Amino acid sequence: MNRVYSMLVLAAIALFAVAPVIVAGTPVEATMGLVQKIFYYHVPSAMVMFLAAFVCGVASAIYLFRGTPGADRLAVAAAELTVVFGLIVLVTGPLWARKAWGVWWQWDARLTSTLLMWMIYVACLLVRRFGGPGAEKLSAAMALFGMANVPFVYISVNIWRTVHPTTAVIPKLPGGMRGPFWFCVLSFMLLFGLLLALRARLEERRADVEHLYLIADHD
Amino acid sequence: MSRVLMTRAGWWIVALSLIGAGSSGLPAQALAPAAQAPAAQKAPQESPGEFVPIKSLQQQDQLPAAPLLVAAYVFVWAVLLVYVWTIWRRLMKVEREIRQLASRVGDSAPRR
Numbered sequence: 001m002n003r004v005y006s007m008l009v010l011a012a013i014a015l016f017a018v019a020p021v022i023v024a025g026t027p028v029e030a031t032m033g034l035v036q037k038i039f040y041y042h043v044p045s046a047m048v049m050f051l052a053a054f055v056c057g058v059a060s061a062i063y064l065f066r067g068t069p070g071a072d073r074l075a076v077a078a079a080e081l082t083v084v085f086g087l088i089v090l091v092t093g094p095l096w097a098r099k100a101w102g103v104w105w106q107w108d109a110r111l112t113s114t115l116l117m118w119m120i121y122v123a124c125l126l127v128r129r130f131g132g133p134g135a136e137k138l139s140a141a142m143a144l145f146g147m148a149n150v151p152f153v154y155i156s157v158n159i160w161r162t163v164h165p166t167t168a169v170i171p172k173l174p175g176g177m178r179g180p181f182w183f184c185v186l187s188f189m190l191l192f193g194l195l196l197a198l199r200a201r202l203e204e205r206r207a208d209v210e211h212l213y214l215i216a217d218h219d
Numbered sequence: 220m221s222r223v224l225m226t227r228a229g230w231w232i233v234a235l236s237l238i239g240a241g242s243s244g245l246p247a248q249a250l251a252p253a254a255q256a257p258a259a260q261k262a263p264q265e266s267p268g269e270f271v272p273i274k275s276l277q278q279q280d281q282l283p284a285a286p287l288l289v290a291a292y293v294f295v296w297a298v299l300l301v302y303v304w305t306i307w308r309r310l311m312k313v314e315r316e317i318r319q320l321a322s323r324v325g326d327s328a329p330r331r
Contacts, residue, residue, distance in 0.1 A: 038292075088298055212324060
């Protein structure tokens with residue numbers, strides 16, 4: 001298991017290191033120019049953020065209804081990763097927008113709903129950290145609410161008139177952009193899987209510490 | 220008591236008025252007439268309100284894309300590296316605690 005994990009880590013690092021080189025070779029977009037290349041990290045980060053929110057929501061539901069401690073550990077790990085990748089999305093997006101739209105931020109449906117979803121998961125982590133006894137269940141309930149936001153955030157660009165590009169962009173990518181884009185998606189997904197496993201492992205070891213404290217106090 | 224309340228209410232009114240004046244840009248508005256004079260003198264030579272397509276802008280007026288692109292990629296790498304480092308640091312701390320507890324539990328186990 002450790003050997004497989006180590007190989008996956010090396011693969012993720014290699015993919016991630018090669019991604020900028022591949023992106024540098026992609027064609028320059030006609031209207032937005034060079035700044036459009038932020039797309040190759042911005043969109044995969046958003047996809048991973050949605051996936052992390054979904055994993056967190058499902059794990060939270062299992063913890064709430066079955067009380068499985070492993071599900072709670074997975075939920076914490078996924079919530080943290082939702083915040084991390086959400087931060088990447090919310091920073092790379094405005095960097096792209098400053099050049100493409102002329103403004104750092106627009107209070108349109110996609111950007112606003114993404115920010116709100118990110119804040120829900122920040123709140124989940126704060127509740128777990130400072131909520132005291134029983135905070136795990138409250139945080140799990142918040143994570144369910146956060147997961148319910150994911151489809152709304154995704155389809156917001158199709159329903160409301162927004163300045164953000166619609167979901168129709170990805171299927172219509174030209175050939176020169178499609179390959180590098182999906183390469184970056186694969187890199188980010190692999191990285192997400194590894195970070196999730198690592199973070200869940202940390203929670204597992206923390207649970208072992210608590211168990212040992214109980215044994216030590218009993219003795 | 221009512222005098223104290225009136226004083227406090229008065230302070231709130233003054234504070235809110237100052238905040239409102241500041242946000243409405245009164246200092247900027249005060250400076251605007253002075254700024255308008257040179258602008259009015261320049262009006263026959265250029266009209267600053269006229270729309271100029273971005274492709275027609277001079278090079279020095281266009282926003283450079285490269286710094287934004289580099290900043291985005293550097294930020295992504297920095298965030299991920301910092302996050303991995305924080306996980307590693309927390310994991311090392313927990314592993315150390317486990318070793319200490321395990322030795323303590325091992326020492327206190329009843330000897331037969």
